[in-house]
């Protein structure tokens with residue numbers, strides 16, 4: 001994927017993510033004005049972005065837009081208004097108008113401006129009703145030799161979360177792009193990490209509800225620092241994974257190169273041996289051939305290593321501050337006379353309990369067993 005295409009990809013996805021968030025659609029398309037050669041999302045993206053920035057769009061003749069630019073854009077482009085033409089078939093443009101397509105000069109101007117700063121939004125995740133499955137923690141933890149008591153779901157409360165949307169690009173080897181969302185919760189703990197443009201299985205509305213006031217700039221900076229730490233950890237993990245996947249292919253290529261040059265050098269030395277005695281004076285030249293082959297081999301091998309070397313680039317294109325519903329779910333495990341109380345944090349937006357900490361070792365437990373009148377997970381239970 002070329003750099004230009006990579007740059008084009010992101011803004012359309014920004015628009016897509018926002019549309020799913022329930023934002024108002026851009027100005028209605030004029031029938032027949034959008035030629036088949038322009039991607040249909042393009043016009044919606046341009047309109048939505050211009051309006052978000054504070055510009056005012058008025059439909060003009062032949063599907064054009066007359067745009068009263070937002071103050072920041074007036075300054076950037078040194079003009080107050082601009083007429084946007086979307087029709088690729090138009091033979092001539094009105095004076096000063098911009099032909100606006102993803103690859104046109106004006107289109108690139110728009111994209112450059114849109115890419116300058118990440119999109120920031122605030123949303124509230126809507127709670128599911130009921131907030132947790134009827135079987136409670138039993139829905140996520142298996143038990144052996146133990147029985148469950150009834151689950152008790154505490155009151156729903158809202159916590160502040162910060163979701164960072166980023167495009168991770170791998171250069172070197174085979175270029176690749178991945179979309180990630182990294183979410184940190186209160187005190188910066190990692191709440192969620194998902195591959196994709198946006199978080200899945202969440203219904204949301206715009207704006208922050210149920211949260212007490214605004215965080216100060218200090219708290220905001222601390223949250224951002226934590227989010228960045230999670231992003232860096234993600235990049236390191238992905239690079240390690242890519243290294244594993246690509247090293248075999250790089251080594252294959254080096255092996256083929258090695259086989260080729262070894263054979264050539266062997267031929268060269270064989271020829272040299274045959275001619276020894278017959279033409280003493282030319283030995284130097286032949287040794288020179290073998291040496292230059294070795295140098296060429298080294299040069300080509302360095303090239304291969306360089307080509308497969310992984311370089312990655314992460315670009316944050318969106319930041320969303322969330323108000324997220326959570327609750328505590330309590331449930332007893334009974335074994336004989338011993339009752340052990342488990343607590344799980346429930347993601348009420350998805351009605352999904354987290355794995356509860358093991359009562360013995362504290363690690364998130366997927367399976368609990370009875371051990372001498374107490375409860376342990378498979379990790380800490382004596383074998």
Ligand SMILES: [Zn+2]
Nearest residue numbers: 358361377380
């Ligand atoms: Zn344990």
